[in-house]
Amino acid sequence: MRKLTFAMNVTLDGYTAAPGDDLGWSGSDGPDSSPSDELFQWWSDRVAATGLSLYGRKLWAGMNSHWPTADQQPGATPAVVEYARRWRDVPKVVFSSTIGAVDGNARLVTGDAVAEIARLKAEDAGPMDIGGATLAGAAMLAGLIDEYVLVTVPVLVGGGTPFFTALDSWVNLTLVETRTFPGGVLLTRYETRR
Numbered sequence: 001m002r003k004l005t006f007a008m009n010v011t012l013d014g015y016t017a018a019p020g021d022d023l024g025w026s027g028s029d030g031p032d033s034s035p036s037d038e039l040f041q042w043w044s045d046r047v048a049a050t051g052l053s054l055y056g057r058k059l060w061a062g063m064n065s066h067w068p069t070a071d072q073q074p075g076a077t078p079a080v081v082e083y084a085r086r087w088r089d090v091p092k093v094v095f096s097s098t099i100g101a102v103d104g105n106a107r108l109v110t111g112d113a114v115a116e117i118a119r120l121k122a123e124d125a126g127p128m129d130i131g132g133a134t135l136a137g138a139a140m141l142a143g144l145i146d147e148y149v150l151v152t153v154p155v156l157v158g159g160g161t162p163f164f165t166a167l168d169s170w171v172n173l174t175l176v177e178t179r180t181f182p183g184g185v186l187l188t189r190y191e192t193r194r
Contacts, residue, residue, distance in 0.1 A: 148189070
């Protein structure tokens with residue numbers, strides 16, 4: 001059975017995006033900055049260790065608009081080249097009822113996301129990451145997420161897209177890792193207690 005992890009950058013007040021889907025806060029040194037080299041490498045290594053990435057429509061659109069060719073852009077650093085290659089290589093499933101096709105190493109699912117995620121989880125294969133708060137929220141409500149990874153940036157944005165969805169019942173978690181990164185970014189990793 002695959003392990004399903006929800007991992008995203010999040011503001012201290014719990015949002016994955018500020019109002020208007022603004023992600024300018026997500027760098028480790030404040031608004032409109034890039035993550036530290038150490039944090040960027042952590043995300044790159046995470047992508048390399050993932051067997052399958054699950055994307056909601058908005059996150060897919062953002063990632064797919066940049067990473068397929070990021071390594072070919074002028075001034076691309078070795079870290080960016082490595083991340084772009086890793087991102088292209090990992091198989092992806094995109095969940096959307098509003099887009100007609102996806103490209104690259106991805107396939108589109110337009111039907112019941114929870115049923116497809118449960119089916120994928122039952123496979124004997126490598127770990128899966130889920131990205132996009134709406135998609136992850138559906139998986140949360142269905143009790144499918146095994147691990148939550150919050151990369152908390154020390155900024156308050158006052159609203160936007162919450163990391164956690166409203167739940168019908170409590171989910172007990174066990175803290176399994178904490179780590180600090182430059183700029184006061186804090187990684188916390190929790191496993192779901194079953």
